[in-house]
Amino acid sequence: MADESSPALKEIFNIERLEHIAAEMTAVYPAFDVAHFLQLATTGLADLSVMQRMARVSECLHAVLPLDYEASLKVLRDLAPRLNSSFVSMCLPHYVATYGADRFDLSMEALKYFTAFGSSEFAIRHFLRSDIERSLSLMHDWSRHDNEHVRRLASEGCRPRLPWSFRLERIQADPRLAAAILDNLKADNSLYVRKSVANHLNDITKDHPEWVLDLIEGWSLENRHTAWIARHALRSLIKQGNPRALAIIGAGGKPQVEIVDVQVNPPVIDLGEKITLSFGIKSSVQDSQRLVIDYAIDYVKANGSTSAKVFKLKTLTLPGHASETIARSQHIKELTTRRHYAGTHAVHVLVNGERLASTAFEILP
Structure with missing residues (x-):
């Protein structure tokens, strides 16, 4: 997902969208108080982030629906397919997490329904935190569901380090708790689901790399x-050059290049300009080699020290004594996740995790 701090992102919930929500609510519940809803929803809107909105x-x-929880859910289920943004529809699972904590069965069924219109990945974590065994048991069943959105929720909802959400400390400490869900999905035919499973496992590598390696080596x-x-x-x-990880993808050997x-x-740029890294790679042996080629930039920090960031370049099979030219362009611009500082930035070429060559560029003050 994009960074939550992006100014444009929060405009998903702008005045026009709130009016759209109100109009569609009126279509499914004619007694809906549009004026009261808009008055409450727009107060202080400019100061709220996208998740706050x-x-x-x-x-x-x-606040506006004069119904009990179960009756409100029936109205919101009718609303869900009428909303014109999948992200906006995530306010409905949020409703479930906020007001349905004591109605487990009804709420989990609602999350299962709503996830097809956007995602219930954030909302379901509240139920995992309050009743992890019961929630994971149900999500295990969902991992075999016909609908790819429901299967994805089974994996995405219990990611230990889901962006924009709180961590699930128990799963972070013991990834075996959700392992059966991942096992059910390890050959899923939906790319949407596979991305979630891969991200879930990548989360686990931050805390339990050997556990993930053991798991995948058994696949x-x-x-x-x-x-x-x-x-x-x-x-x-x-990216870290882990030998076992490289071996799993067939690139575990020492590169003979x-x-x-x-x-x-x-070699010298102003902030906001583009650089192009280029080099040739030549095999020095007769046999073909499976190679993972990355590059790292040592970004200069405010105090003059540096911090390396590894970027993916290419994975290839290089025939014996063959050569290939590789080039990659990158804009050096300010990001919400990285500030740039003037100075010399080293650039390193990494092959199967080994640093084989270096160069540099300079950012002017």
């Missing part, structure tokens, strides 16, 4: 869907 909508729906990677999940689940470990003519152009 999502919460605001569900709170205002609750048959002849299935292309399982192999895809393995590659993407191990991406952080591959030479890096030539490595350069960054232009």
Whole structure:
């Protein structure tokens, strides 16, 4: 997902969208008090982040609907397919998490329904935190569901480190709790689901890398869907040059190559300009080699020290004594997740986790 701090992102819940929600509510519940809803929802709107605005909508729906929880859910189920944004529809699972904590069966069934219109991934974590055994048991059943949205929720909802949400400390401490769910999904035919499983496993590598490696080494990677999940689940470990992770994807050997003519152009830039890293890679042996090629930039920090960031470049099979030219362009611009500072930034070429060549570029003050 995009960074929550993005100014444009929160405009998903702008005045026009709130009016759309109110109009569609009126269509499914004619007695809906549009004026009261809009008055509550728009108060202080400019100061709220996208997630705060999502919460605001569900709170205002609750404040305006003169119904009990079960009756309100029936209205919101009619509303869900009428909303014109999948992200906006996530206010409905938020409603469930906020007002349905003591109605487990009814609420979990509602989350299962709502997830097909956006996602219930944030809301379900409240139920996992309050009753993890019961929730995981139900999500295990969902991992075999016909609907890919429901299967994805089974994996995404119990990710230990889901972005924009609180961590699930018990699963973070013991990934075996959700392992059966991941096992059911390890060869899923939906890319939407496979991405979630890979991200879930990549989360676990931050705390239990050996557990993930043991798990994937026990899988048959002849299935292309399982192999895809393995590659993407191990991406952080591959960037770190973990030998077991590299071996799983067939790139565990020491690279017998030479890096030539490595350069960054232009070598001196102003912030906001583009650089292009280019180099040649030449095999020095007769046999073909499976190679994972990355590059790292040592970003200069405010205090003058540096912090490395690894970027994926290419995975290839290089025939014996063959050579290939590789190039990659990158904008060096301010991001919500990274500030740039003037100075010399080293750039390193990594092959199967080994640093084989370096160059540099300079950002002007």
